[in-house]
Amino acid sequence: MTRNEADVPRGPAPQSGGHVDLSGYWIPARDAADRPVGNLGKDLPGYSLPFTAAGKAAHLHNVRETVDPVARCIVAGLPRQDTSGLPFQIVQGEGQIAFLYWTTTYRIVPTDGRKHEDDPDPSFFGDEAGRWEGNTLIVDAVAFKSERTWADDNANPHSDTQHLIERWTRPDIGHLHLELTVIDPKDYTRPIHYQRTWLLGEAQDQVQEYACTENNVDGPHQQPGPGPIGRDGERGHSQLAPLPPPPSATHPAVTSIPQ
Numbered sequence: 001m002t003r004n005e006a007d008v009p010r011g012p013a014p015q016s017g018g019h020v021d022l023s024g025y026w027i028p029a030r031d032a033a034d035r036p037v038g039n040l041g042k043d044l045p046g047y048s049l050p051f052t053a054a055g056k057a058a059h060l061h062n063v064r065e066t067v068d069p070v071a072r073c074i075v076a077g078l079p080r081q082d083t084s085g086l087p088f089q090i091v092q093g094e095g096q097i098a099f100l101y102w103t104t105t106y107r108i109v110p111t112d113g114r115k116h117e118d119d120p121d122p123s124f125f126g127d128e129a130g131r132w133e134g135n136t137l138i139v140d141a142v143a144f145k146s147e148r149t150w151a152d153d154n155a156n157p158h159s160d161t162q163h164l165i166e167r168w169t170r171p172d173i174g175h176l177h178l179e180l181t182v183i184d185p186k187d188y189t190r191p192i193h194y195q196r197t198w199l200l201g202e203a204q205d206q207v208q209e210y211a212c213t214e215n216n217v218d219g220p221h222q223q224p225g226p227g228p229i230g231r232d233g234e235r236g237h238s239q240l241a242p243l244p245p246p247p248s249a250t251h252p253a254v255t256s257i258p259q
């Protein structure tokens with residue numbers, strides 16, 4: 001699920017229906033400007049988000065009391081999906097554009113000029129309205145769920161007042177760029193600005209079926225919070241425990257499946 005910059009095709013971005021065509025299989029770039037992944041505070045000093053008192057309390061609750069929703073096979077939603085380290089796929093059509101994710105979920109953004117619904121039901125991706133400004137796709141999203149959802153991999157929160165503005169561009173055939181603004185006055189004292197780039201995958205690349213709930217034997221053992229977050233702002237253990245010795249005749253492999 002990685003791609004080297006040197007292997008990315010060169011040339012102008014394709015066009016479709018009078019706009020740039022964003023279609024493709026998009027793999028996260030690994031430049032310093034695109035890291036850490038999974039961290040909404042990537043572009044802020046010290047990766048420190050501007051919490052309100054309510055936002056700080058919500059973050060503490062997620063860390064101490066909430067099992068990662070994605071680990072429980074709940075839809076990641078936005079803005080977490082935009083910060084993900086996984087590739088994704090875009091299929092652009094007339095009047096709509098589909099974002100397909102490795103977690104076997106998707107969102108379809110209308111680009112036919114429709115406005116937000118008058119009273120939309122809260123959802124993980126929000127009520128989305130897309131429009132083109134030249135070759136920039138602007139997606140405006142409101143009406144988000146605030147429970148069983150994190151804003152990123154690091155347990156940062158978002159509330160039901162969240163308002164997202166995505167600006168998607170394809171400067172050339174091989175690159176996709178996002179400028180994201182998160183406005184959430186309940187959890188953050190000011191808007192959060194986040195940007196990153198993806199690299200075009202190979203022609204045969206596409207998202208695959210991913211059955212999260214099938215044989216999810218770890219479910220009963222999951223603990224609250226994101227676990228360790230390194231100095232680089234990314235979730236995960238910086239020092240992994242050594243692997244056990246390989247199985248042998250005197251020490252055969254043993255598989256333990258929780259009951």
